[in-house]
Amino acid sequence: MGVAQPAIDLRSDTVTKPGAAMREAMVSADVGDDVYGEDPTVNALQERAATLLEMEAGIFTASGTQSNLIALLCHCQRGDEYIAGQEAHTYQFEGGGAAVLGGLQPQPTMVKTTGEYDLNVLATLIKPDDPHYARTRVLCVENTHSGAVLTLEYLSEVRSFCDEHELLLHMDGARLFNASVALDVAPSAITRHVDSVSFCLSKGLGTxxxxxxxxxxxxxxxxxxxxxxxxxxxxxxxxxxxxxxxALDHNIDRLKEDHDNALLLAEGLRGITDLSDKIRVNTNILFIDVSNEEIESLRSHFATDGILIESQRMVTHLDVSSDDVDRVIASTQQFYGNSIRV
Ligand SMILES: Cc1ncc(COP(=O)(O)O)c(C=O)c1O
Known part of the structure; x- marks a missing residue:
């Protein structure tokens, strides 16, 4: 009987598990009561993050959702409005927390696949100073957005737009370091444009x-x-x-491996005739543009090979190696009957 191969989990980069060295760092952490501000390791992390992003201060939060919500609550009062992308996490996937807990009105709007807004459209959404309307206070940008990296030129334009319209700019930078690594710039080159930024440790950074x-x-x-x-x-x-x-010490630069693996995967999948023009990839996130039915069949086929997906999205991360990518390509070739493009 062959030895079962370990599963390859492409559902998200949130599935990463802490490795031995990270666990060791956790076990030996110097701790105190953080509600008294006395946990030296939390204080060190907050200072480290603020320094890295060249911002005045940082606060450790339980999750990206909590962090985004806190940012909106800090920037707004009840009856204020924030603008976010129609598919942005801050609008779609945070349980409506800003509305429920903060009395904030979301104003969703279309975002291009690049993660950018049409600033002319955005300008029409800003409410006049009139009691009929909520006060538009905050613009949220997501970086990366489904893997797409916002350019520094665009961020500079958005900053000017916010200044012109007296808006605060919050960045949901759940994958901020994927963006900085992809642009090969210091993260502060990105965050200098925003009033606040939330970033996740528990995605590609692996905590x-x-x-x-x-x-x-x-x-x-x-x-x-x-x-x-x-x-x-x-x-x-x-x-x-x-x-x-x-994670900040060891897992930022290595995000490039995840991006390289996503490209390798894209190349392999594009080599399959049926998928040649159906693959989109940015940083560590790849999409296969096929129907839900087709994905469901592929998902079932993958499951028999120990490969996990849940939608058209495949995400590379620190627990996916280039050998794993080869296994995924081979399994996909098998599914599409080896109709390999030459
Ligand atoms: C773009 C984006 N923002 C925020 C979050 C929220 O992070 P968390 O799951 O830690 O609440 C996620 C999580 O997947 C995300 O993808």
Missing amino acids: PVGSLLCGKAAVIDRALRWRKMLGGAMRQVGILAAAGLY
């Missing part, structure tokens, strides 16, 4: 838990209060922050 919200010191002071209200103030949480410090 089990956590995000950081960074911004001006006054914003992060308010964030401390909102985090408490949301039940996100934790005690000896340095155990988790230690994983974050480890």
